[in-house]
Amino acid sequence: MVGIALDVMGGDYAPQEVLKGAQEALKASKGIFLYLVGTQEALSEFPGHERVSKVVASQWVKMDEAPSEALRRKLDSSIRRAFELVKKGKAQAVVSAGNSGATYACALFTLGRISGVMRPAIATVLPTLKNPAVLIDAGANVDCKPAHLLQFAFMGSLFAERILGIQNPRVGLLSIGEEGGKGNFLVKRAHALLSESPLNYIGNIEGRHIYLGEAEVIVCDGFVGNICLKVSEGVAEAVAEMLKAEVKKDPLAILGFSLARRALKRFRKRTDWREHGGAPLLGVNGVVIIGHGRSDARAIKNAILVAQKFVETGLTERLGKSLHQKSKSLKENQAIQ
Amino acid sequence: MVGIALDVMGGDYAPQEVLKGAQEALKASKGIFLYLVGTQEALSEFPGHERVSKVVASQWVKMDEAPSEALRRKLDSSIRRAFELVKKGKAQAVVSAGNSGATYACALFTLGRISGVMRPAIATVLPTLKNPAVLIDAGANVDCKPAHLLQFAFMGSLFAERILGIQNPRVGLLSIGEEGGKGNFLVKRAHALLSESPLNYIGNIEGRHIYLGEAEVIVCDGFVGNICLKVSEGVAEAVAEMLKAEVKKDPLAILGFSLARRALKRFRKRTDWREHGGAPLLGVNGVVIIGHGRSDARAIKNAILVAQKFVETGLTERLGKSLHQKSKSLKENQAIQ
Numbered sequence: 001m002v003g004i005a006l007d008v009m010g011g012d013y014a015p016q017e018v019l020k021g022a023q024e025a026l027k028a029s030k031g032i033f034l035y036l037v038g039t040q041e042a043l044s045e046f047p048g049h050e051r052v053s054k055v056v057a058s059q060w061v062k063m064d065e066a067p068s069e070a071l072r073r074k075l076d077s078s079i080r081r082a083f084e085l086v087k088k089g090k091a092q093a094v095v096s097a098g099n100s101g102a103t104y105a106c107a108l109f110t111l112g113r114i115s116g117v118m119r120p121a122i123a124t125v126l127p128t129l130k131n132p133a134v135l136i137d138a139g140a141n142v143d144c145k146p147a148h149l150l151q152f153a154f155m156g157s158l159f160a161e162r163i164l165g166i167q168n169p170r171v172g173l174l175s176i177g178e179e180g181g182k183g184n185f186l187v188k189r190a191h192a193l194l195s196e197s198p199l200n201y202i203g204n205i206e207g208r209h210i211y212l213g214e215a216e217v218i219v220c221d222g223f224v225g226n227i228c229l230k231v232s233e234g235v236a237e238a239v240a241e242m243l244k245a246e247v248k249k250d251p252l253a254i255l256g257f258s259l260a261r262r263a264l265k266r267f268r269k270r271t272d273w274r275e276h277g278g279a280p281l282l283g284v285n286g287v288v289i290i291g292h293g294r295s296d297a298r299a300i301k302n303a304i305l306v307a308q309k310f311v312e313t314g315l316t317e318r319l320g321k322s323l324h325q326k327s328k329s330l331k332e333n334q335a336i337q
Numbered sequence: 338m339v340g341i342a343l344d345v346m347g348g349d350y351a352p353q354e355v356l357k358g359a360q361e362a363l364k365a366s367k368g369i370f371l372y373l374v375g376t377q378e379a380l381s382e383f384p385g386h387e388r389v390s391k392v393v394a395s396q397w398v399k400m401d402e403a404p405s406e407a408l409r410r411k412l413d414s415s416i417r418r419a420f421e422l423v424k425k426g427k428a429q430a431v432v433s434a435g436n437s438g439a440t441y442a443c444a445l446f447t448l449g450r451i452s453g454v455m456r457p458a459i460a461t462v463l464p465t466l467k468n469p470a471v472l473i474d475a476g477a478n479v480d481c482k483p484a485h486l487l488q489f490a491f492m493g494s495l496f497a498e499r500i501l502g503i504q505n506p507r508v509g510l511l512s513i514g515e516e517g518g519k520g521n522f523l524v525k526r527a528h529a530l531l532s533e534s535p536l537n538y539i540g541n542i543e544g545r546h547i548y549l550g551e552a553e554v555i556v557c558d559g560f561v562g563n564i565c566l567k568v569s570e571g572v573a574e575a576v577a578e579m580l581k582a583e584v585k586k587d588p589l590a591i592l593g594f595s596l597a598r599r600a601l602k603r604f605r606k607r608t609d610w611r612e613h614g615g616a617p618l619l620g621v622n623g624v625v626i627i628g629h630g631r632s633d634a635r636a637i638k639n640a641i642l643v644a645q646k647f648v649e650t651g652l653t654e655r656l657g658k659s660l661h662q663k664s665k666s667l668k669e670n671q672a673i674q
Binding site for chain 1: 547575
């Protein structure tokens with residue numbers, strides 16, 4: 001049985017959608033035990049369940065609150081209480097769709113980093129025309145040094161191997177040209193480090209090639225990574241809106257699209273981020289899954305199932321061991337960061 | 338009559354598509370005179386025309402060549418000869434879909450910057466659900482300082498006003514959260530400068546909101562801007578591929594899509610970057626339009642027409658005057674860059 005602490009107060013549609021997601025997850029998997037952490041009022045709506053324990057917290061962190069402030073002042077926040085359950089050994093994972101900065105800060109403060117890791121990073125799985133790909137860092141570290149990017153590449157590779165099941169994943173460095181000499185100051189130096197690493201590094205990868213599936217691990221700083229994800233969402237949404245507007249003008253097109261509705265449904269499922277659940281925070285001492293702020297019940301359910309899989313594969317322990325083995329090269333890199 | 342120097346050797350499909358584009362532009366507009374700059378062999382294919390002059394260059398810059406090397410060694414390259422035509426006063430604009438780094442370097446070297454401009458920047462027009470928006474910088478400057486971003490905002494605003502016809506355009510700073518405190522080191526400091534500027538600055542804008550049309554000017558450094566554009570292209574292409582794959586599996590959907598083909602065609606036209614022509618390099622002493630590397634004849638034609646409009650509206654002169662008026666605040670910013 002995997003114990004998972006769920007931050008009931010986190011996300012744009014909390015607590016209703018989060019609680020619904022919890023119920024769906026309990027139905028979908030018999031192997032989880034949920035600690036639902038939230039205010040008395042929020043938890044009162046949830047019916048009793050043999051694999052659920054309610055943990056009351058009097059506070060919660062808002063989506064736009066400054067993480068450091070929240071960590072310092074809100075000692076009884078739901079996200080903090082969730083992490084304490086892991087710290088005490090009751091739960092083995094935290095899932096939250098709330099303020100991701102606060103989740104990151106709380107994870108660092110409560111669980112700490114795996115020995116040797118400089119900066120934990122968020123790994124997001126993207127659908128592509130070939131294999132799924134992992135983009136790391138998706139937003140935890142906005143200002144990075146070259147050695148941080150090298151570590152992201154190590155962690156992302158292990159994640160792609162163990163969780164996505166991809167042998168010897170190709171690692172690409174997100175940049176603005178394919179040649180190694182192209183990019184900004186950070187990327188040029190990271191390219192030099194990656195070229196000398198034992199990873200399956202294929203060089204720079206351009207934004208256009210991410211979704212063609214030309215690499216299974218895409219490395220970038222958290223500022224660029226987060227913009228990359230948000231722009232992708234925006235394009236997909238805008239394309240859908242523009243298409244809908246053109247179809248609406250034309251009765252034949254309306255009929256045509258209704259004939260194609262089964263294909264459209266399959267397509268939507270394939271491209272919907274909610275199918276892929278949350279994004280793990282790699283490099284902390286424990287399993288932390290960060291959900292999308294706009295998570296609905298289905299996204300929460302999938303994030304919980306990802307957390308279960310993560311605990312069962314023991315990736316955190318493996319990350320620790322693997323990074324330890326590579327400690328020599330990491331120390332060398334720290335020296336030149 | 339607007340004289341335009343066209344780099345016939347520039348672009349992935351040069352010279353054939355570039356020459357075809359030239360022919361289409363000559364048909365579409367009676368107000369242009371084209372200087373076609375390329376090798377003897379490339380130009381021999383083009384029939385004589387009363388509004389065309391052929392200018393022979395013995396060399397050209399390849400797409401992946403290092404710009405500085407190309408500038409130094411290839412003294413008789415087509416891009417260099419094109420700029421010399423503007424320098425000599427024969428042509429008033431340069432259009433090239435070739436190596437954009439070399440075009441940038443050549444523009445700086447031959448034409449120089451408008452007085453007061455620290456860094457010329459590429460302005461790209463994006464379709465959105467509302468007004469079109471201009472993203473600046475789209476790739477000229479990969480490492481920027483806060484004061485550079487402030488200048489990009491000034492140039493982008495003037496461009497949106499004069500070329501896109503948008504009154505008092507809203508300026509957004511591309512970042513990873515809407516609150517002013519969010520972003521990397523560069524963006525946080527640029528936010529402070531923009532907040533004090535006379536521009537219609539609406540604060541940070543997230544990647545997801547670009548295509549919803551929440552700002553008409555989107556400011557970022559050239560590394561982030563270029564990735565943003567390439568990711569957008571990639572998402573649109575991948576979405577189209579995935580949709581096609583799902584439709585192909587289902588005879589009803591194939592029928593449906595054939596009924597909707599007129600709506601699909603209008604949709605494609607609306608989202609196709611080739612419709613928007615090239616992107617101007619703002620801040621140099623002259624009109625320079627940088628075409629997409631994958632430009633076909635239609636894209637080249639539109640880039641030429643954009644160049645004509647640019648010359649006719651006298652934007653370069655206006656940019657010079659406008660930035661001169663703002664020189665006081667710019668000097669202050671230079672002091673704190």
